[in-house]
Every structure is written in C-alpha cells, then in structure tokens.
Amino acid sequence: MGKLYVVSIGPGGLEYMTIKALDVIKKSDVIVGYTKYIELIGDLIKDKIVFSTGMHGEIERCKKALELSKDNTVSIISTGDAGIYGMAGLILELKKDEDVEIIPGVTASSSAASILGAPLMHDNCNISLSDLMTPYEIIKKRVEFAAKGDFVISLYNPRSKGRPNYLMECINIIKNYRKGDTPAAVVKNALRNEQKYKIFTLDTFDDFGVDMLSIVIIGNSLSFVKNGEFITPRGYNINRKG
Structure with a gap:
C-alpha cells in the first residue's frame, strides 16, 4: 500500500x-x-x-x-x-x-507578520474574502464579529477583479469598532520575489494594488507602530518609554 x-x-x-x-x-x-x-x-x-x-x-x-x-x-x-x-x-x-x-x-498570515514586525502577538483570526466557497453576507458577518471581539484580523484573498469592493467594505465595517489610527498593513508576495509591504492606519488605508497575492492585517485596539514596526502587545508589564 x-x-x-x-x-x-x-x-x-x-x-x-x-x-x-x-x-x-x-x-x-x-x-x-x-x-x-x-x-x-x-x-x-x-x-x-x-x-x-x-x-x-x-x-x-x-x-x-x-x-x-x-x-x-x-x-x-x-x-x-x-x-x-x-x-x-x-x-x-x-x-x-x-x-x-x-x-x-x-501560513500566509505568519509570513506577512514576520515582515511587518509582530502584529499577531495576541488573539487573532484569519478570514478569507473570497466568496467562491462562502456567501459574502456570511463573510461580512464574520468580519464584524471579529472586529467587535477586538481580534487582530488577517484577511486572505482580499481583492480580485471580480471582487473589487469587498476589501474596502470590510475595512469600513472594522472602522465601526476600531479607532482611525489603528494600524492596518498590506503585504504582497510575502517572503517571495517582488515582496512589497506598506503600513497604513484604518483612516489612511488604500487598497490600490491589493490583489490575491496580498495579505491584509488589521491590528486590535492596542496595536501600534514603533520605528516602522507593527506591534500588538502581548500584555507584558514593561516600560515602553525606556
């Protein structure tokens, strides 16, 4: 056998x-x-x-x-x-x-996270925006619940020619539960040739160039950017000013 x-x-x-x-x-x-x-x-x-x-x-x-x-x-x-x-x-x-x-x-979210810094250090979830297997209404509901629960969110399959608007619609759902300065990043071709990434905030987020080779990671209420690195604190009692 x-x-x-x-x-x-x-x-x-x-x-x-x-x-x-x-x-x-x-x-x-x-x-x-x-x-x-x-x-x-x-x-x-x-x-x-x-x-x-x-x-x-x-x-x-x-x-x-x-x-x-x-x-x-x-x-x-x-x-x-x-x-x-x-x-x-x-x-x-x-x-x-x-x-x-x-x-x-x-997995892709881990690959992307390693490039950005440490955005997945606390509770997080993966959600695919592809509606080939899951109806879009269910996808939006999952995005909303994840945002409401303050999870760091990794969006797989974020944007395609057939789904040009889903990503920004989901970003707007998340903005109902997160501050505008929450870090949100795009990584394309993570750990491959032609790798690119950019860190935004929810208020400045731009989906131009985002495609099926991209991962989008949105921080939780405590996530921040320090020296260009996207960090979600685990909760250790440290003096970050030191």
Whole structure:
C-alpha cells in the first residue's frame, strides 16, 4: 500500500519549508498540485511524476492524489499551511482507506507578520474574502464579529477583479469598532520575489494594488507602530518609554 502526504510548502521559497516537507517530497514518487505551485518547487521534483491542474481543479487533484497513493508514495502540495485554506480538509473528506499524513507549514498570515514586525502577538483570526466557497453576507458577518471581539484580523484573498469592493467594505465595517489610527498593513508576495509591504492606519488605508497575492492585517485596539514596526502587545508589564 502507498502513502499520501498533504504537504505544506510555506510561502514558496525552499528556505521557508520545513525539513519534514523537504524530506517527504524527496521520497515521493508522484507530486500533485496546482500548476503555479508546482513551479515553485521545480528544482526539487525534476525526477518525479507530476500531475497538475489549473485554477478550480482542486477536487480533480485530490481525487487523483488519493487514487495514485494506493500504489505509490504521493505528495499533494499546498502553499502556506495545507490545513489553512489548503488541500488537507478536502483530502480528508474524500479519502476512504488511504494512508494520509498532513505536513504543516508556514501560513500566509505568519509570513506577512514576520515582515511587518509582530502584529499577531495576541488573539487573532484569519478570514478569507473570497466568496467562491462562502456567501459574502456570511463573510461580512464574520468580519464584524471579529472586529467587535477586538481580534487582530488577517484577511486572505482580499481583492480580485471580480471582487473589487469587498476589501474596502470590510475595512469600513472594522472602522465601526476600531479607532482611525489603528494600524492596518498590506503585504504582497510575502517572503517571495517582488515582496512589497506598506503600513497604513484604518483612516489612511488604500487598497490600490491589493490583489490575491496580498495579505491584509488589521491590528486590535492596542496595536501600534514603533520605528516602522507593527506591534500588538502581548500584555507584558514593561516600560515602553525606556
């Protein structure tokens, strides 16, 4: 019997993959993944059998990975963490008696946070603004509840050509519960080539250039910016003036 690994490859650079992820990819016979993600690990899989599909091919990929894993060692890859908007859940929903192991990785919000400073140091949540899987009314409700609960909020899939207004609409929802000087940042291509980031406030926030390769992080009521670094205090009793 074969084995299926659901492998998290992190933000895309090999240096940010876990040792375990590198190890299981190297020992796999077959690699399955979204075409663009396959390209990110091209140097690792030159001698592998590769099955890839384009956008919206998730079910096909997962079914193929499970089928191939009956007689082979297979890795199906996800960027970030496969258990956060990745392939882990779908694989587990579809599997029957296949041997499946999930390999964790660095998710997009963690990658973006490391560039900005330490914005996720207290209670935080991830919300995707993509309405392909979740109705937009539910998304807005989740954004409102997260804002009301004073969570630091990481917005995945914040803006696309088909959803040009969702991000600013959600920013305006959050502004009902946060002060205008609350830090809000955009990171594009986190820990990849062409990485860019900018720290705003809620009052100055600008969604120009924000796309599906971006993560938006909004601070809580205690978040602040110090020397260009976005910080959410954990609550340690320190003298910040010292």
